[in-house]
Amino acid sequence: MFWKVFGDLCLGFLTTLEIFALTLVIAIPLGLLVAFGTMSKFKPLKWLLVGFVWIIRGTPLMLQLFIVCYGPGLIGLPPVKDPMVATIIAFGINYACYFSVIYKGGIESITQGQREAGLVLGMTKTQIFFKIILFQVIRRILAPMSNETITLVKDTSLANTIMVPELIKQANVIAKSFAMNYLTMLLYTAVFYLIFNGLLTILFNKIEKKMSFYKV
Amino acid sequence: MAFLEIENVYKSFGKTDVLKGVSFSLEKGEVLSIIGSSGSGKTTLLRCLNFLEKPDMGVFYLNGGELFNANTQYDDHELRQKRLSFGLVFQSFNLFPQYTALKNVTLALDLQKIEKAKKLGKVTKAQKAEIYAENEKIAKELLSSVGLEEKMGNYPCELSGGQQQRVAIARALALSPEVLCFDEPTSALDPELTGEVLRAIKELKSSDRTMIIVTHEMDFAKHVSDKVIFMANGVIEEVGTPEEVFDNPKSPLTRAFLAKSEEVI
Numbered sequence: 001m002f003w004k005v006f007g008d009l010c011l012g013f014l015t016t017l018e019i020f021a022l023t024l025v026i027a028i029p030l031g032l033l034v035a036f037g038t039m040s041k042f043k044p045l046k047w048l049l050v051g052f053v054w055i056i057r058g059t060p061l062m063l064q065l066f067i068v069c070y071g072p073g074l075i076g077l078p079p080v081k082d083p084m085v086a087t088i089i090a091f092g093i094n095y096a097c098y099f100s101v102i103y104k105g106g107i108e109s110i111t112q113g114q115r116e117a118g119l120v121l122g123m124t125k126t127q128i129f130f131k132i133i134l135f136q137v138i139r140r141i142l143a144p145m146s147n148e149t150i151t152l153v154k155d156t157s158l159a160n161t162i163m164v165p166e167l168i169k170q171a172n173v174i175a176k177s178f179a180m181n182y183l184t185m186l187l188y189t190a191v192f193y194l195i196f197n198g199l200l201t202i203l204f205n206k207i208e209k210k211m212s213f214y215k216v
Numbered sequence: 217m218a219f220l221e222i223e224n225v226y227k228s229f230g231k232t233d234v235l236k237g238v239s240f241s242l243e244k245g246e247v248l249s250i251i252g253s254s255g256s257g258k259t260t261l262l263r264c265l266n267f268l269e270k271p272d273m274g275v276f277y278l279n280g281g282e283l284f285n286a287n288t289q290y291d292d293h294e295l296r297q298k299r300l301s302f303g304l305v306f307q308s309f310n311l312f313p314q315y316t317a318l319k320n321v322t323l324a325l326d327l328q329k330i331e332k333a334k335k336l337g338k339v340t341k342a343q344k345a346e347i348y349a350e351n352e353k354i355a356k357e358l359l360s361s362v363g364l365e366e367k368m369g370n371y372p373c374e375l376s377g378g379q380q381q382r383v384a385i386a387r388a389l390a391l392s393p394e395v396l397c398f399d400e401p402t403s404a405l406d407p408e409l410t411g412e413v414l415r416a417i418k419e420l421k422s423s424d425r426t427m428i429i430v431t432h433e434m435d436f437a438k439h440v441s442d443k444v445i446f447m448a449n450g451v452i453e454e455v456g457t458p459e460e461v462f463d464n465p466k467s468p469l470t471r472a473f474l475a476k477s478e479e480v481i
Contacts, residue, residue, distance in 0.1 A: 111310075113306060113308055113310040114310060114312065116268055116306070116310065117306065117310035117311075117312070118324075119266075119267075119268065119296075119299065120266050120268070120299055120302070120303065120304040120388075121323075121324035121387070121388075121391060122296055122297075122299055122300045122324060122328060122391060123296075123324055123327060124292070124296065125292070127327055131323065131327065132312050135314045136313065136314060139314075213371065214313045214314055214371045214372070214373045215313075215373040
C-alpha cells in the first residue's frame with residue numbers, strides 16, 4: 001500500500017521541502033534586520049517594527065497566508081497568481097518575526113563587557129559584531145532556533161489551504177484518485193515529517209556539540 | 217607640558233555627578249595608582265580615558281597635543297583612533313570565550329593590520345598569512361612574558377582567573393598603547409591568584425611604559441607607583457608620591473580611608 005503511493009507522496013514532500021528551505025533562506029537574514037530594527041535608537045522605526053512583530057506573532061499564520069494570497073485581488077491590485085509565491089512571502093515574513101525575537105534575546109544576552117573589550121582594542125562596531133558577538137549569539141540561540149525550525153517543517157502543511165501541492169495536499173489528491181482511505185494517507189505523511197524532523201534534530205545536536213568547545 | 221595631561225573632567229549620569237572636575241598629569245614611564253572607596257569615581261575616570269564614557273567637560277593632552285576635548289564632536293572613526301592611545305584591562309577580564317589565548321591577543325592586531333593593508337590596495341592571501349604569522353610571533357612573545365607560554369592554545373574557560381587576566385594584559389599590550397590602564401585588575405580574583413597578576417603588572421614597569429592602575433591593593437599601590445591619587449566623592453582629594461599619600465596623608469578623608477583599609481587587614 002505505502003510503496004504504491006510512495007512516489008506520489010515524495011512529489012508532495014519535495015514541495016514541502018521547497019517551502020521549508022525558501023522560508024529559511026528569507027527568514028534567517030530578514031529576521032536579523034528586523035531584530036536590529038526593533039533594537040534601533042531611531043524610535044519611529046523601532047515602534048513600527050515592534051508593532052509589526054506584534055501583529056505577525058499575534059495572528060494565525062493561516063490568516064496571513066490568506067491575506068497575502070487573496071488580499072491584493074480584493075483591493076483591486078493584481079492578484080498573486082502562484083500560491084507558492086504567496087506561501088513563501090507569508091512564511092518568510094512570519095518566521096522572520098519569530099526569529100527576530102530570538103536574535104534580539106541572544107544579542108542582548110551577550111555582556112556589555114564583550115563589546116567594550118572590542119572597543120578598547122580599536123575594533124569597529126561591525127568587526128565587534130561579526131568577530132566577537134555573532135558566534136556567541138549563534139551558540140546561545142541554537143536551541144530555540146532548532147525548535148522553530150522543527151515547527152516550520154510542520155507549519156508548511158498550512159499551504160494546502162491555498163492549494164499548494166505540498167505533502168498534505170498531495171495525500172488528499174492521492175486518496176481521491178486511488179479511492180483510498182484519507183486517514184491512512186495522512187498517517188503515511190507522518191512518516192515523512194517524522195523522519196525529516198529526526199534528521200534535523202540530529203543535525204542540530206551535531207552543531208550544538210561542535211560549538212560547545214567552550215563553556216559560558 | 218607633561219606626557220599626559222587631564223584637565224577638569226566632569227561626568228554625570230542623570231542627576232548623579234560622578235566626576236566633579238578631575239585634573240592630573242603623568243610623565244612618560246610613570247605608574248599612577250588611583251585609590252579610593254567604591255563610588256568615588258575611579259572607574260568612571262578610567263572609562264572616560266578610554267572613551268567608553270564621554271566626559272561632559274574636560275580636555276586630554278597626550279604627547280604634547282590635544283587628544284580630546286569634550287566640546288568637540290568626534291565621529292566613531294575618530295574615537296576609535298583616539299581609543300588606541302589607551303589600553304584597558306578590565307576587572308572581569310572580558311576575554312573572547314570562543315578564541316584561544318593566542319587568538320585573543322592577535323585578533324585586534326590582525327584586523328587592524330589587514331585594514332591598513334587594504335587601504336593600500338587588494339590584500340593577497342600571502343600578505344594575510346604574513347600578517348598573521350607576524351602577529352602570532354608578537355602574541356607568543358607577549359604571552360610568554362606574562363608566563364603563559366604553555367597556555368597559548370587554551371580557551372579562556374580552561375584557564376584560571378589569574379591566567380585569564382594575564383592573557384587580558386597581553387591582549388592590551390599587543391596594540392602597544394601609549395597609556396595602559398587597569399580597572400581593579402585583581403578584584404574578581406581569588407586571593408591566592410592576585411599575586412601572580414600583580415607580579416605580572418609590576419614586571420611591565422619600564423622606562424617607556426606609562427600605566428594607570430585603579431586598585432584596592434594598597435601594598436601593591438605603595439610599591440609599584442610613582443604617583444598616587446586618592447579620590448573621594450568625584451574629586452581628587454589628595455595626590456603625591458606613595459610615601460606622601462600613604463605615610464603622611466594630609467587630608468582627613470585620606471587618613472580615614474587608609475585607616476579603614478588597614479582595619480580589614
